Amino acid sequence: MSVQDAKLIHQQCADCPIRHRAVCARCEADELDRLEQAKYYRSFEAGQTVVWSGDRMDWVGSVVSGIATLTQTLEDGRRQMVGLLLPSDFVGRPGRATAAYDVTATTDLVMCCFRKRPFEDILASTPHIAQRLLEMTLDELDAAREWMLLLGRKTAREKIASLIAIIARRDASLKLRRAAAAVSFDLPLTREAMADYLGLTLETVSRQMSALKRDGVIELVGKRGVLIPDFDRLVEEAGDDSDGGFLV
Amino acid sequence: MSVQDAKLIHQQCADCPIRHRAVCARCEADELDRLEQAKYYRSFEAGQTVVWSGDRMDWVGSVVSGIATLTQTLEDGRRQMVGLLLPSDFVGRPGRATAAYDVTATTDLVMCCFRKRPFEDILASTPHIAQRLLEMTLDELDAAREWMLLLGRKTAREKIASLIAIIARRDASLKLRRAAAAVSFDLPLTREAMADYLGLTLETVSRQMSALKRDGVIELVGKRGVLIPDFDRLVEEAGDDSDGGFLV
């Protein structure tokens, strides 16, 4: 997808906190212009690193198209993914100079960015954006906490089922919603990335995928394709308490 | 500690987002009064449940004194703690009607509460509070992500060392700070609560505490008391990448 196409999508995206014109109906015209001037787009190829943890990061932004991940690494190389960024998700923290996590594009990626200083000014002067950002941050916090339950207490099989359910839910968010029909989609993550997300090894991920396939919970088409014949069955395997909620 | 004492502390607490008079220098007097009227204090005994997950929750609040925990539970009883609430920490989510987690007092606890509706009005009309809340929520999100790394990738020993380091850091936050002197304090959590926090069993927690003691990393005085002869050594055992950061 080209940056131009992505910008077009961006115009239509209702959730992105950075789409200022839509968010803020009350702002002064010159304020709007200031904001639009500060805005710029950046694109990355699949696999590229957007920023490394600890790097200076003088911008904030949101994902326009594609998928990115946030990961932390221990010095001996153990890696844990701590966030999955989808279109409209926000990256960067007002009031912090350096990146706290590695940000990596797992697919081709387009982001909409602001230099941090102007953005902070805007944040201070237009309450809507701070409030919208607060809401989004609270959602992320809920997602992170749901994920803590997964990491701390679920079995490998439950973890895999949870991840597939989560991806299915929002990949197919419109189609699905309790439609009993089978759902299919492509996993946007390698086995290794799944392992990093779930706190498992790549081998265990593969084994449990195979097990779920053997038990008829999912079907695999090629490497990345997944078909879910019975979504409720999958959710059951995920062992979710709160009906699965809506992670990320 | 009595509610009166706690209120007194509350007056002095600079971090609490709810201490409106201190936070907002620009508000109108009648707005202040409206806020102060809506405010009330509640106290709980150690072990009491503040709210159950799923319960209607028509208030928000912040901890004045004592410690509370947020936990999630799978239907078969597996429990994971997802938050530790210390004085000044905020509970409840503007724009949500029911509690998402069990909130439990682990020590005697005093909270400062607002009915949700008035609080939301105030939030909408006074940007400072939304911004302060955003900042706090971002901090919590960082803490949650650090915790995801711990849950997903650290060994039992590293988990214990991390938890002790975290508690030490902010329990002794003033005294410590690279002071080479030994630090000692009381754990505010039972072994079971520690296990729920770390995604371990109570037995494993106990075993690893003993192991750390045997290896001279910590000393135990009574059940709850901990003494850390060499803080850097402890941090090393925690395996932390980013110098341990500052969790919660």
Place this chain on the structure above:
DNA sequence: CCGGATTCTTGATCTGCGTCAAGGTCTCCA
């Protein structure tokens, strides 16, 4: 359509932590 690189699957074996079980210790209250 071929060959190399990546990514994924599967098997064998090992091990850290969970589980089950039996005491021991601290605390609190009479």
Place this chain on the structure above:
DNA sequence: TGGAGACCTTGACGCAGATCAAGAATCCGG
């Protein structure tokens, strides 16, 4: 001060998932 109950420690054993090691499927450029 002593006894009951909550809380903690330690041991023996088993198993889920990690680790080590081959292959097999898929992708991709030539």
